[in-house]
Amino acid sequence: MSVSLVLLIVMVVLYACGIYLMLERSMTRVLLGFLLVGNATNLLIIIMASKPGVAPIYEDGVTFDDMTDPLPQALILTAIVITFAVSAFLLALIYRSWRLEREDDVEDDADDVAMRSGESSIPDEHVEEGPVDTEFGNRAEAAIAEELDPATETVTPDNTDLPVTHPKGAKK
Amino acid sequence: MNQLVPLVVLMPLIGAALALILGKRPALQRIVTVIVLAAVLVVGVLMLIAVDGGEPLVVEVGGWAAPYGIVLIVDRLAALMVVVSAAVLLAVLVFSIGQGLADGHDETPVSIYYPTYLILATGVFNAFIAGDLFNLYVGFEILLVSSYVLITLGGTQARIRAGVTYIVVSLVSSMFFLASIAMIYGAVGTVNIAQISQRMADIPADVQIILHVMLLVGFGIKAAVFPLSFWLPDSYPTAPAPVTAVFAGLLTKVGVYSIIRTETVIFPGPELNTFLMIVALLTMVVGVLGAVAQADIKRLLSFTLVSHIGFMILGVSLGSAIGTAAAIYYIVHHIVVQTTLFLATGLIERQGGSTSINKLGGLLAASPVIAILFFLPALNLGGIPPFSGFIGKLALFEASAEQGSPLAYVLIGAGALVSLLTLYALVRVWNLAFWRGAEEVDGYESELLTNLSEAPHGVSVKKSRTTPRLMVGATAAMVALGIALTVFAGPLYGIAARAGENLEGPSFYVDIVFPDGVPAIGESGK
Numbered sequence: 001m002s003v004s005l006v007l008l009i010v011m012v013v014l015y016a017c018g019i020y021l022m023l024e025r026s027m028t029r030v031l032l033g034f035l036l037v038g039n040a041t042n043l044l045i046i047i048m049a050s051k052p053g054v055a056p057i058y059e060d061g062v063t064f065d066d067m068t069d070p071l072p073q074a075l076i077l078t079a080i081v082i083t084f085a086v087s088a089f090l091l092a093l094i095y096r097s098w099r100l101e102r103e104d105d106v107e108d109d110a111d112d113v114a115m116r117s118g119e120s121s122i123p124d125e126h127v128e129e130g131p132v133d134t135e136f137g138n139r140a141e142a143a144i145a146e147e148l149d150p151a152t153e154t155v156t157p158d159n160t161d162l163p164v165t166h167p168k169g170a171k172k
Numbered sequence: 173m174n175q176l177v178p179l180v181v182l183m184p185l186i187g188a189a190l191a192l193i194l195g196k197r198p199a200l201q202r203i204v205t206v207i208v209l210a211a212v213l214v215v216g217v218l219m220l221i222a223v224d225g226g227e228p229l230v231v232e233v234g235g236w237a238a239p240y241g242i243v244l245i246v247d248r249l250a251a252l253m254v255v256v257s258a259a260v261l262l263a264v265l266v267f268s269i270g271q272g273l274a275d276g277h278d279e280t281p282v283s284i285y286y287p288t289y290l291i292l293a294t295g296v297f298n299a300f301i302a303g304d305l306f307n308l309y310v311g312f313e314i315l316l317v318s319s320y321v322l323i324t325l326g327g328t329q330a331r332i333r334a335g336v337t338y339i340v341v342s343l344v345s346s347m348f349f350l351a352s353i354a355m356i357y358g359a360v361g362t363v364n365i366a367q368i369s370q371r372m373a374d375i376p377a378d379v380q381i382i383l384h385v386m387l388l389v390g391f392g393i394k395a396a397v398f399p400l401s402f403w404l405p406d407s408y409p410t411a412p413a414p415v416t417a418v419f420a421g422l423l424t425k426v427g428v429y430s431i432i433r434t435e436t437v438i439f440p441g442p443e444l445n446t447f448l449m450i451v452a453l454l455t456m457v458v459g460v461l462g463a464v465a466q467a468d469i470k471r472l473l474s475f476t477l478v479s480h481i482g483f484m485i486l487g488v489s490l491g492s493a494i495g496t497a498a499a500i501y502y503i504v505h506h507i508v509v510q511t512t513l514f515l516a517t518g519l520i521e522r523q524g525g526s527t528s529i530n531k532l533g534g535l536l537a538a539s540p541v542i543a544i545l546f547f548l549p550a551l552n553l554g555g556i557p558p559f560s561g562f563i564g565k566l567a568l569f570e571a572s573a574e575q576g577s578p579l580a581y582v583l584i585g586a587g588a589l590v591s592l593l594t595l596y597a598l599v600r601v602w603n604l605a606f607w608r609g610a611e612e613v614d615g616y617e618s619e620l621l622t623n624l625s626e627a628p629h630g631v632s633v634k635k636s637r638t639t640p641r642l643m644v645g646a647t648a649a650m651v652a653l654g655i656a657l658t659v660f661a662g663p664l665y666g667i668a669a670r671a672g673e674n675l676e677g678p679s680f681y682v683d684i685v686f687p688d689g690v691p692a693i694g695e696s697g698k
Contacts, residue, residue, distance in 0.1 A: 022344070027336060034343050041350050048358035072357065075306055079350060082313045086343065089320055093332065093339065100329045106340070107333050109406045111471060 004052035007043055014040035025105045027094045031087060038083040045072045045079070173222040176215050177231045177244050180254055180297045183208050183215070188290035195283035202269050205286040209265055209293065213258035220251040224667055228684040230303070238685050239367045243303030245685065248671035249500060253300045253429055256504050260421050260511050261293050263650045267515050268414035270642025271522075285325065292318040292418070299426050303685065305353050306363045308430065312349065312394070316342050319423060322415045323407060330410045338407035345393035345400075352386035359383060366685035369437045369678040377443070384439045391434065395427025397485060398455035401478045405462060408477075409470035409527075413518025416470060420477050421511030425503055428484045435488050436496060436675040437682075448489030449579050453586050456482030460593040469517045469527045469601055473510070476553065476594050480506055483590075486583055487568050490575045497672025498567035501665055505560040505657055509549045512650040516546040519647055520605065522639050529601050534610030539639070543606050545647045550602065552654055554595030560657035565591060567665070 014036045021033025049056075049072035056070035187208030194201045223229060229246040232238060246254070272285070295315025302308040320342070324335035357363055359379060360371040372380060389400070396404040404424070408416050435448070459479025466472035484506070487499025517527060519542045524532040536543045552559035569587060572580040657664060674680040 022340070030340055034340075037347050041347055041354065044351055045354040045357070048354050050358075069361075071363075072354075075353070075357075075363075078306070078310065082310075082317075082346075085317060086320075089317065090339065093320075093324065093336065096324075096327050097332045097336065100327075100332060106336050109334075109337075111466075111468065112406065 002051060003047055007047050007052065011040050011043040011047065014043065027090075027097060027106060030106070031090045031094060034090065035083070035087060038079070042076045042079055042083075045076050048072055173219065173227070174229050174231050176219055176222075177229050177246055177301060178233070179215050180212055180219075180301060181244075181294055183212055184290040184294040184297065188287040188294065191290060192284075192287040195287075198283075201283075201286050205265060205290060206262070206269075208290060209258060209262040212293070212297065213255065213262055216251065216255040216258045219246050220248075220255050220667070223248055223251040224670065230684055239362055239364045242307050243364065243366075243685055244301045244307075245303040245681075246301055247674055247681065247684065248667055249429070249432065249675065250300045252500065252504065252667055252671060253425075254297055256507050257293075257296050257300070257422055259653060260507055260650070261289075261296075261418060263646045263653070264414045264418045264421075264511060264515065265289065266649075267417070267518065267643050267646035268412075270640040270644075270646065271412075271414060271518070284321065288318045288321045289418075292322065296422055296426055300429065303366070304364045305356065305368065308365075308433075309346075309349055309353060312426070312430075313346060315423065315426065316346065319419060323411045323419070325412060325415065334407040334410040337403055341393060341403040341407075345390050348386060348393070349390035352383060352390055355386060356383050364685070365433065365437055366678075366682040369440070369682055372438060380439065380441075381443060384434070384444060387434050387438070388431065388444070391427050391430045392451075393427075394424065395431060395485075396424050396478050396481055397427075397431075397451055398458055398478070398482070399451075401455065401459065401481070404478055405466075405471050405474035408474045409468060413514065413521060417511045417514035417518065420474065420514050421507045424477065424481055425484075425507055428481060428488075428499075428503060431485070432488050432496065432499065432675065435491070437678045440678050442491050445489050445491045446579065448485055449583060452482045452485035452489055453579075453583055454482070455479065455485060456583075456586055456590040460590045460597070463597040464593055464600075466597075467528050467530050469520065469529060469605070470514070472597055472601065473513050473517060476597065477510055479590055479594065480510070480553070483565065483568055483587065486587065487571060490571050490580070492571060492575060493672040493676040494567070494574060494669070495571040495672070496675050497665070497669040498564065498571045500671050501560075501567055501668040502564035504664065504668070505552075505564045505654075508650065508654045508657060509552045509561065512549040512647065512654055513546070513553060515643075515647040515650055516542065516549065519545065519639055519643060522643070524605065529604040531613060532605035533608050533613040536606040538610070541644060541648075542639070545644070545651055546606070547602060548651050549654055550598040551595075554598055555591040556595070558658055560654065560661060561591075563658065563661050563665070 018033045018036030018038075018040055021029045022037065024030060024033070049069045051068045054066060054068040056068045056073055058067055187204055190204050191201045194204060219229060223246055228248075229244075229251075230238075231244040233242040233244060235241070268285070268289075292315050295311050295313070295318060297311075298314060299308055299311030302311050320335065320339050323338055324331050353363060356368060359375050360368050362368055362371065372383075375383075393400040393403075408419055411419065435444075456479050459475050459477075459482060463472050463475035463479060466475060480502075484499045484502055487495045487497075487502060489495075519539075520532065520535065521527050523539050523542055524535055526532055548559075552561045555561040555565045565587060569584045572584050572587075
C-alpha cells in the first residue's frame with residue numbers, strides 16, 4: 001500500500017487546524033473546525049484507498065493493480081453528504097443563537113456554575129422556561145422584533161454595542 | 173421471515189415522509205406515527221420469536237452477496253433491542269401526544285416533531301440491525317441528526333445552549349468513529365463486521381490496539397462512559413420531557429450496544445478488558461456522586477444514567493458469556509426504567525410546576541398516582557428486590573464473582589455502593605418532593621390563603637393542575653412494562669443468556685453471515 005505524502009501532509013494540517021478551531025468558544029469557529037476535521041477524515045478515507053493517481057474504474061483489460069479501490073470513494077460521498085447536512089444545521093443553530101443572545105459563544109452550564117460556586121440551592125430559571133421565546137410560539141416573533149426594532153428600543157448597556165452589520169439593528 | 177428485517181428501518185422512514193406531508197393535519201400525523209411504531213413493535217416481536225427459535229435473520233440488501241453488499245443481521249441481541257426500543261418509543265410517543273394535546277404545541281412544534289421522532293427511530297433500528305461498520309455509522313448519523321433537532325426543539329435560549337454542547341460533542345464522536353472506520357478499512361480492507369472479525373486476527377497486536385481504542389472512544393462518547401460522559405447531564409435536562417426520556421432510554425444504549433459488538437465480534441480478545449473494568453468502576457462511582465449532589469430531578473436522573481452505564485460496561489468487560497448476558501438483561505431493564513423515571517419526572521413537572529426538589533413538596537397528597545408512578549421505577553433503579561434492577565445487578569455480580577479477579581470483587585463492592593447511593597439520591601427526591609408537606613417548602617404560598625387575603629369576600633377560586641390521561645396512561649404502561657421485566661424475568665433472562673452465549677467469541681456471528689465459509693476472492697491489491 002503506497003501513500004501519497006502530499007495527501008498525508010494536507011490531512012495532518014487539516015486535522016491540526018480543525019481541532020484547534022473546534023476547541024474555540026466561538027460557534028462559527030467550531031463550525032469551521034468541524035468542516036476542516038470532516039474533510040481531513042475524508043482525506044484519511046481516500047488515503048486508505050491506496051494507489052494515488054489511479055482511477056477506480058474497471059474495464060476489460062485493466063488488472064487490479066491498475067485501478068484503485070472504489071469503495072472508499074462511495075464511503076466519502078456518504079460522509080460528505082452527512083457533513084453537509086450537519087453544517088447546514090449548525091449554521092441555523094448559530095444564527096438562532098445569535099438572534100437570541102447576540103453572541104455565538106458556547107456557554108457554561110448555569111447549574112455547573114452554581115455548583116462550583118457552592119450554592120446549595122440551584123437557581124432554576126432555566127426550568128421555568130416558558131414558550132415566550134420559542135421559534136414557533138405565538139409570541140416569539142413579536143418578542144424578538146420588539147427587542148431588535150430600533151424604534152422601540154430602550155438603550156440598555158448590552159444594546160449599545162450591537163453589531164452594525166445586523167440589518168434591523170443598524171441605525172440608519 | 174427475512175423479509176421482515178428491512179421493514180424495521182423502512183416503515184419509520186416512510187412513516188416520517190408521510191408525517192411530513194401531513195404536516196398540516198396533526199391528527200392524521202399522530203395516527204400515522206402511532207401506527208408505524210406499533211407495526212415496528214409487532215415486527216420486532218415476530219423477529220424475536222423467529223430468532224430465538226434458532227434461526228438468525230440475515231438480509232443481503234439488493235441481493236449483493238455478503239462481503240460486497242450491505243448485510244442486515246438480526247440475532248437475539250439485535251431482535252431484543254429492537255423490541256424494547258420499539259416499545260419504549262411507542263410509550264414515549266403516546267406520552268408526548270398527551271402533552272402536546274394539552275399544551276397547544278408551543279413547546280413541541282407539531283409539524284416537525286413527529287417526522288423527526290420517526291427518523292430518530294429509523295436511526296436507532298438501523299444501528300441495531302447493521303451488519304457492517306459503515307451502515308452502523310449511517311444509523312448513528314441518522315439518529316444523531318434527528319436528535320439535534322429534537323434537543324433544540326422550539327429553539328429557546330436554554331435549549332440552544334444545551335444543544336450546542338450536545339451537538340459539538342456528538343460531532344467529535346462521529347469523527348472518531350468515521351476515522352476509525354477509515355483506519356480499519358485501511359488495515360483489513362473491508363467494512364463488513366463479520367469479515368473484519370476474521371481478518372483482524374492477522375493484524376499486528378499494536379495496530380489492533382490503536383483501532384480498538386479509536387472505536388471505543390467513538391462509542392464511549394455516545395454511550396457516556398466516564399471520562400467522556402461530561403456532556404450528558406449538561407444537555408439532556410433542558411429538552412422537553414418526552415425527548416429527554418427517549419434520549420436517556422435509548423441513545424446511550426445504542427452506544428453500549430455498539431461497544432458489545434466491538435468487544436464480542438470485532439475485537440474479541442481480552443486485551444482491553446481490565447481497562448474497561450476500570451472505566452466501568454469510574455463511570456459508576458463518579459456518575460452517582462454527581463447524582464447525589466443534584467437538586468434538579470432531571471439532572472439527578474441524568475447523572476444516575478451515566479452511573480448505570482457503568483454497570484453495562486462492567487458486564488461487557490468481563491469477557492464471558494454470562495457477563496454479556498447480564499449486561500444485555502441490564503440494558504433492557506435500564507432502557508425501560510430510566511425512560512419511565514424521566515416520564516414520571518415530566519408528570520412531576522406538570523403537577524408541581526418545577527423539577528427542582530427545593531421547590532417541590534406535597535406531591536404525595538396532591539397526586540398519589542404520580543407518586544406511585546415515580547416510586548416503583550425509583551425502587552427498581554435502586555435495585556430493590558424483587559424488581560428487575562435487583563435481578564440485573566445480581567446477575568452482573570454473579571458474573572463478576574465467576575471471573576474472580578480482585579478487580580472484579582472491587583467492582584462488586586462498588587456496584588453495591590452505587591446502588592445504595594442511587595437509592596439515596598432517589599429517596600431524597602421522594603422525601604422532599606413527595607413526602608414533605610407543601611407548606612414546608614421555602615417560599616411556599618398557599619393559593620387559598622393568598623386568595624382569601626386579597627379578596628376576602630370574593631368567590632373562592634379553585635385552581636387545579638390537571639395532568640392529561642394519556643400522559644399518565646403512557647407512564648403507567650411503562651411502569652407496568654418495568655414490572656413485567658420482573659414477572660417474566662425467567663424467559664427474558666433465558667433470551668439474554670442465549671444471546672450472551674452467541675456472543676462468546678465471534679464464530680456465531682461470522683457463521684450466520686458466511687454460512688458457506690468466507691469467499692476467497694477480494695484479496696486483490698491489499
